[in-house]
Amino acid sequence: MMSTTNSQWSAKNPYTSYLSENYVLNGEGSGKETRHIVFDLGDSGLGYKAGDALGVIPICPPETVSDLLALGGFSGDEEVETNLGVCSLREALSNRYEVHRVSKKWIENLGSKVITDNGSIEIKIVGRDRVSTSDGSSVISWEGSGEINDIPSGYSQIMSPNDPSEELWNELTSDPKAMEDYIWTRDYIDTLRDFSNIAFTAQEFIDGMDRLKPRLYSIASSPDHEPGTVHLTVGIVRYSYHDRNRAGLTTGYLSDRCEVGETPIGVFMSPTRSFILPENGDTDCIMVGPGTGIAPFRAFLQQRDINGDGGRNWLFFGDWTESGENYYKEEMDDWKERGILDKHDLAWSRDGSEKVYVQHLMKKNGAEIWNWIEGGGYFYVCGDKSRMAKDVHQTLIDICSEHGEMSPEDAKSFVEDGMMKKEKRYLRDVY
Ligand SMILES: Cc1cc2nc3c(=O)[nH]c(=O)nc-3n(C[C@H](O)[C@H](O)[C@H](O)COP(=O)(O)OP(=O)(O)OC[C@H]3O[C@@H](n4cnc5c(N)ncnc54)[C@H](O)[C@@H]3O)c2cc1C
Ligand SMILES: NC(=O)c1ccc[n+]([C@@H]2O[C@H](COP(=O)([O-])OP(=O)(O)OC[C@H]3O[C@@H](n4cnc5c(N)ncnc54)[C@H](OP(=O)(O)O)[C@@H]3O)[C@@H](O)[C@H]2O)c1
Known part of the structure; x- marks a missing residue:
């Protein structure tokens, strides 16, 4: 290998x-x-x-980058400082920051541009060519009477006390749930439209954005x-x-x-150090990988095939429909014909009136799964972490309890402390 x-x-x-x-x-x-x-x-x-x-x-979508530059009134050639050094604003938005989802920090940063409630109104210079403050910022704080029109010439007020964007900012920064809901469905284009009264320097524009991962x-x-x-x-x-x-x-x-x-x-x-095939090729492997979780099991089956490993292979796969999502069917059929894939259970969740999930098929095959596990078999899971992997985990414990004749507590310990931690033969690649 x-x-x-x-x-x-x-x-x-x-x-x-x-x-x-x-x-x-x-x-x-x-x-x-x-x-x-x-x-x-x-x-x-x-x-x-x-x-x-x-x-x-x-790389971020070029049309999103262009729209953002246009909305912010930038050419894209402006120089900005990033964690990877100085570059143009266009480069930063294309390759250094995640522009498709607005960050909490970036919204919080808008606070320095939002009106305060004690007669001091934060204002900005309308044109970027008029930036003149000592810190290079286009926003200054000015102590005035608090009257709407009481602002020095050359400046424009960005928010009135009744400005909806101020209300929105206050709501988002005081209610974590509202903030979560807001950022979950919005990119910077949406947010710039919601806070359309605010202008930025190029540097302010990127500060607080999430770094591209x-x-x-x-x-x-x-x-x-x-x-x-x-x-x-x-x-x-x-x-x-x-x-x-x-x-x-x-x-x-x-x-x-x-x-x-x-x-x-x-x-x-x-590279992984843990999600690996058993050293001894004669070991049986049970693989549970619905949806894109099938990926590493195609790799495992190819490897076991080429190694000529003697251990048996059992794949639990599933997705919405047999006609739409039966990924790698021809390869699986070939492995079945050649005796590489010994058992193949398919769970289609949207083909019938009832949801069939991989763990339902595991439950049906509980006695035989226990048999493979008792014989030293490995148990692998790949795919959705938040729902599928949790349910499969519980089903495995239930199977060990029922067919291994253990109390639920002993079965939990057998799976989590034994198979998973000590023996390292219950392995997961979940996301
Ligand atoms: C070890 C590991 C292995 C992985 N293997 C695979 C694999 O084999 N195949 C695979 O496809 N993925 C795999 N992933 C997931 C993959 O890394 C990415 O997370 C995934 O492809 C999404 O990336 P993205 O940049 O396209 O989406 P992102 O831009 O990161 O968007 C995902 C985000 O979009 C938002 N979102 C998504 N759906 C919705 C929705 N319906 N409504 C609202 N918001 C939504 C959410 O904010 C979500 O967090 C793996 C992850 C890990 C950690
Ligand atoms: N991090 C990310 O941004 C990101 C991106 C892409 C995918 N993912 C995760 O990766 C997973 C894989 O996506 P995918 O499209 O390959 O497939 P998937 O959404 O996991 O769906 C595969 C199959 O699993 C079923 N399923 C739903 N809930 C289940 C449960 N509790 N137990 C067992 N099976 C269940 C689905 O059925 P139904 O849908 O009919 O209920 C479907 O038949 C996603 O669910 C998602 O959580 C994450």
Whole structure:
């Protein structure tokens, strides 16, 4: 198996890769967009093992950056200081900050531009060319009578006491739930429209924005089966709020703006020390991976196939519908025919009147799952952390309790202290 050691490539110094494939895995009429995306490792010298993840560095949508520059009245050439050094505002908004979701800190920072209630009104210079304060800021605080029109010439008031944006700011900063709800559905375009009276210097504009972070993806290939490439199974995040269609920063980038063989994309390896195949190939493996959680199990099956491992493989997969989301069906069928995939249970949650989830099928097969576990089998889970992984965890405990004839407390300890911590044969890759 290839190793990932001694690589010069990292999140800070990513390798520039190109895609060799990028296609939708869903069947016609599916309500999801899940893509199979293949990166070429070229002459990078990058290696990996089944179970590792790939880091991808996204670029913010150019149209969002242009809209933001226009809304803020900037050319994009203004110089700004960032954690990575000085660059143009356009560069900062494209590659250094997350412009698709407004940050709490950025909203809180607006406080320095909001009216105070003791007769002192914060005002701004209307034109940026008139910035003249000692700290370079375009906003000054001026002690006046508090009357609406009592402002020095050359300045304009940005908020009156009844300004709705002041009310909004007060509400957001005094109610954490309101703040959470607000930032969950808005990017800076929405927020600039809500606070349209405020003007910024280029530096003020980026201060408080979240720094751009790479995103990790569980690798869906074995390096021995797919030499020189890394395969991913990527669920594209799309949703609509405030009459605008939106996409996840990285998944939107990969889906909408990365052309096969043409677009340079920064990547790096994120090796795992824990989510690994058993050392002894004769060990049985139970893998639970609904949705994009199937990714590392395709890698495991490729690796176990190529190793000629004698242990049995059991995959629990599921998603909305059999016609829309039966990812990698041909490969799975081939593995079944060749006896690599011994058991394959499929849970379709939106094909019938009742939801069928992977844990329902686990429960039905409880006796046999216990049998594999009692024989030293490994148990893997990949995919949604907040709901699926929790329910699968509880179902595993229930199975051990019922079929291993343990009290619920003993079964919990058997799973959490034994399989998970001590024996390290209950392994999770959840997000
Ligand atoms: C170890 C690890 C492995 C992973 N493996 C995979 C994998 O194999 N495949 C995979 O697809 N992903 C995987 N992920 C998740 C992946 O890293 C990204 O989080 C995911 O692709 C979303 O990134 P994004 O930049 O497109 O979305 P972001 O721009 O980060 O947007 C996600 C955010 O969008 C908002 N959002 C999303 N949906 C909605 C909605 N319906 N309504 C309102 N807001 C919404 C939320 O704020 C959410 O936090 C993995 C994560 C980890 C940590
Ligand atoms: N961090 C991020 O920004 C990000 C981005 C993308 C995905 N994710 C996470 O990754 C997960 C994977 O997304 P995905 O599109 O691959 O698949 P998914 O949303 O996990 O859906 C896969 C299957 O799991 C089912 N499911 C829902 N709740 C479940 C539960 N409690 N127990 C078992 N199964 C359950 C779904 O059914 P129903 O939908 O019919 O209920 C569907 O059939 C997402 O759920 C999300 O939480 C996170």
